[in-house]
Amino acid sequence: MEVLMRTFPEKTYDVTNCAEAYGTSCLGICTRKTLELQSEEIVLKTHNCCVNSVQRRPYAQLNLLEHRSICFGLCNAINSDLAPIIEDAEGRSQGGGIVPGCGCDAAYVEEIVREMNIRKEGRGKVAQMRQQRYMLERITELSIKLPMLLKTLGVEYPPSDATLRRIFSNSPPEFRPLIDVVTMEQLRTFGTTNYDVTSCAQTCACTSRVLELGPDEASLTTKQSITGSVMMAKTPYANIESVDAISACCCLSLLTAGELTKPPGKPVDEAIQPGCGCNATLIEQIRADLQARVEVRGNQGQIKQLEKMMSKFHDLSAELPLILDKIGADTSYPPKQETMSSVYGSTPPDLSNMAVAAHATPSADMPVKEYNVRNETLNCLALASTCGLAGCMTHTLTLEPEQAVIRLSNTCSSSIERKPYAQLGSVDEYICCCIHSVNGLAPGCCGTRSTVKEIAEELQARKVGRGNIAQLRNQENTMLKAMETDVRTDILLHKKGIEYPPSQQTLQAIYGSSVPTLPPSGRDGQTLHANASEQLDTKHYSVVSCFDQICCCMSHQLELNDEEAIFRFSNCCMQMISREPYAQLGSVEPVSGCMGLVSSVHTDKNHICPGCGCSHALVNEVATELQHRKVKRGNIAQIRMQENLIIEVIKLGIKYDLILNKEGIQYPPSQERMASLFGSGAAVPDLNAPAPRRPSRQYIQVTVPAGLRAGDAFQVTSPFGGQFEVTVPAGVVEGQQIQVEIPDSSSARETELAPLAYNAS
Incomplete structure (x- = not known):
């Protein structure tokens, strides 16, 4: 079906590098590499007589992906999370990446990158967001159709206390006002905005740098005219872990944005610092735009969408029993056995054997909390090293409902780091003698134990309640409610004598020439991906290496619970706890070395090599468990659950169209009908109406001509043809560069932005 995420055929590419394959052939070492593009993951296999390794990464975790070319396209490589190109502090390549053959086949590299990008967009975070919007629109239609049926059948809403006790016993659901039930908040969308973020040093080196903020992802393109090299990093907004504005030395301003500005393989963050770096206004404009996206x-945005969908399904599951009670049908759930047999015949769905059970609190609303996390020892050292010029440091952690905000400032510099809880990755507690810290924060002289413990507990609760774990739990609860709604709707169809699946003639009578495609048949909600997610038992492993155990008296325990992997390291002086959700484990395949004598497995943050490295059975068992849990409780499970859910939503939409047609109810209703049913404020959501949208914008740098002052106007030639007028901002002098917005060709208007504070003369 066209609304489902795209599926792709599996493809395999030989990405063996000639130097690796033949450069050490005299030693008997011939390295072969293959790249497999599977249905849900990308797999890189490396094999020679000494090492055998496999890296797997779901497309939803593929942040970095670029076609790197230098020497005017003569040398080509693939830079990605699987095999990042390693660079030194000066940006010189130190190896790494995927370089097929001699690196001269640009077409072959371009084909691989194109296929990877298609899968990344079609099976990753971008596709999830687009599909969630479609589902929310369809569920909103259902939330109007059921209340219309309520009103037509004369069902009392909200029900009386006697009705509540008869139908729901002692656990009645919440009944929201119908005006709230039928209301849909339009989702905000974004256009494309381009910013020229070339620094003065890059301009002198004939290098340009452009930041493009698209509807679903950001891209940063760097072009070097002398060498002909092109570097483009594309990152979906769901994979940008933080957006940080930093100011230093009074006027310097720069912006960092997680892997967008510091992709894997780069030792330092290549921050966005346009012009000479003093344009705080432009940096704040970019930060605000990027942060909003x-x-x-x-x-x-994903978790808020899921919470809205779950709320809508709670409304449906509260309304349906009232309708069934009105027509004299079975209102119990699970329904009685005779009801199931009457509706489904000899093959009723087994509602007692579900892979998951409902979560009591799939997600949670979090209060705002603030902590002073200044380390007094570092503060004293900073004062001493700068002879007091830096002033006292201010370092605070604010735990907002959706993100953690760290503010660090002194007299010379300031920075603000914002990180959504879904991007925390892990909560790492560290204790060494009297030093306590969590995620690098050590408040007080050496880390106040009680404060560190409280912060760790708060971060863990918010990571679970507002992160990837909450997303999957919300999906599981919503799926259970969707299945309940589907079964009860089947009872309603049976009671009304309506056939499902309907005949082609019935579909044409309702939909005319636009007959929808019926989803796969089946009653259990798992017709596309059986057991897309599972709730798993907790397992414990001792994975300490002999070296750590003998030389450091170290203990290394691995706990695999239902939602995350917990690594515990300890000895007489040190304790460390690292928690990684399965959605952020990365590749967890075993690696064998030394001609198969040594084996290990690693996640993105932790390395597991138990014993002397020869515990092959244990390594394989741990790797298998991690991979299974990554699939059943990680990004792949989220995507599969969402595809199952969308099938349920489509089926329900068609079923209620059949019911409304049977009852002679027109949908969509007229505005007068909506007002009479639900009140004067009710309106049918126009799903085709444009959502609130940021317009597409593009910017260029221009130099103020000689002889002009603040308030003067001058003409600028647009790169797209024609000219437009620019007014010199206050505080800008001749020869200075300013960043200006290129006006829309359909509207001539003046454009004024803050200066780059760069003297071009």
Whole structure:
């Protein structure tokens, strides 16, 4: 079906590098590499006589992906999370990456990158967000159709206390006002905005740098005219872990944005610092624009969408029993055995054997909390090293409902780091003698134990309640409610004598020439991906290496619970706890070395090599468990659950169209009908109406001509043809560069932005 995420055929590419394959052939070492593009993951296999390794990464975790070319396209490589190109502090390549053959086949590299990008967009975070919007629109239609049926059948809403006791016993659901039930908040969308973020140093080196903020992802393109190299990093907003504005030395301003500005393989963050770096206004403009997109189109937006869908399904599951009670049908759930046999015949769905059970609190609303996390020892050292010029440090952690905000400032510099809880990755507690810290924060002289413990507990609760774990739990609860709604709807169809699946003639009578495609038949909600997610038992492993055990008296325990992997390291002086959700484990395949004598497995943050490295059975068992849990409780499970859910939503939409047609109810109703049913404020959501949208914008840098002052106007030639007028902002002098917005060709208007504070003369 066209609304489902795209499926792709599996493809395999030989990405063996000639130097690796033949450069050490005299030693008998011939390295072969293959790249497999599977249905849900990308797999890189490396094999020679000494090492055998496999890396797997779901497309939803593929942040970095670029076609790197230098020497005017003569040398080509693939830079990705699987095999990042390693660079030194000066940006010189130190190896790494995927370089097929001699690196000269640009077409072959371009084909691989194109296929990877298609899968990344079709099976990753971008596709999830687009599909969630479609589902929410369809569920909103259902939330109007059921109340219309309530009103037509004369069902009392909200029900009386006697009706509540008869139908729901002692656990009645919440009945929201119908005006709230039928209301849909339009989702905010974004256009494309381009910013020229080339620094003065890059301009002198004939290098340009452009930041493009698209509807679903951000891209940063760097072009070097002398060498002909092109570097483009594309990152979905859901994978940008933080957006940080930093100011230093009074006027310097720069912006960092997680893997967008510091992709794997780079030792330092290549921050966005346009011009000479003093344009705080432009940096704040970019930060605000990027932050808004991360909040709406990222993980924060996803969990809010899921919560809205779950709320809508709670409304449906509260209304349906009232309708069934009105027509004299079975209102119990699970329904009685005779009801199931009457509706489904000899093959009723087994509602007692579900892979998951409902979560009591799939997600939670979090209060705002603030902590002073200044380390007094570092503060004293900073004062001493700068002879007091830096002033006292201010370091605070604010735990907002959706993100953690760290503010660090002194007299010379300031920075603000914002990180959504879904991007925390892990909560790491560290104790060494009297030093206590969590995620690098050690408040007080050496880390106040009680404060560190409280912060760790708060971060863990918010990571679970507002992160990837909450997303999957919300999906599981919503799926259970959707299945309940589907079964009860089948009872309603049976009671009304309506056939499902309907005949082609019935579909044409209702939909005319636009007959929808019926989803796969089946009653258990798992017709596309059986057991897409599972709730798993907790397992414990001792994975300490002999070296750590003998030389450091170290203990290394691995706990695999239902939602995350917990690594515990301890000895007489040190304790460390690291928690990684399965959605952020990365590749967890075993690696064998030394001609198969040594084996290990690693996640993105932890390395597991138990014993002397020869515990092959244990390594394989741990790797198998991690991979299974990554699939059943990680990004792949989220995507599969969402595809199952969308099938249920489509089926329900068609079923209620059949019911409304049987009852002679027109949908969509007229505005007068909506007002009479639900009140004067009710309106049918126009799903085709454009959502609130940021317009597409593009910017260029221009130099103020000689002789002009603040308030003067001058003409600028647009790169797209024609000219437009620019007014010199206050505080800008001749020869200075300013960043200006290129006006829309359909509207001539003046454009004024803050200066780059860069003297071009």
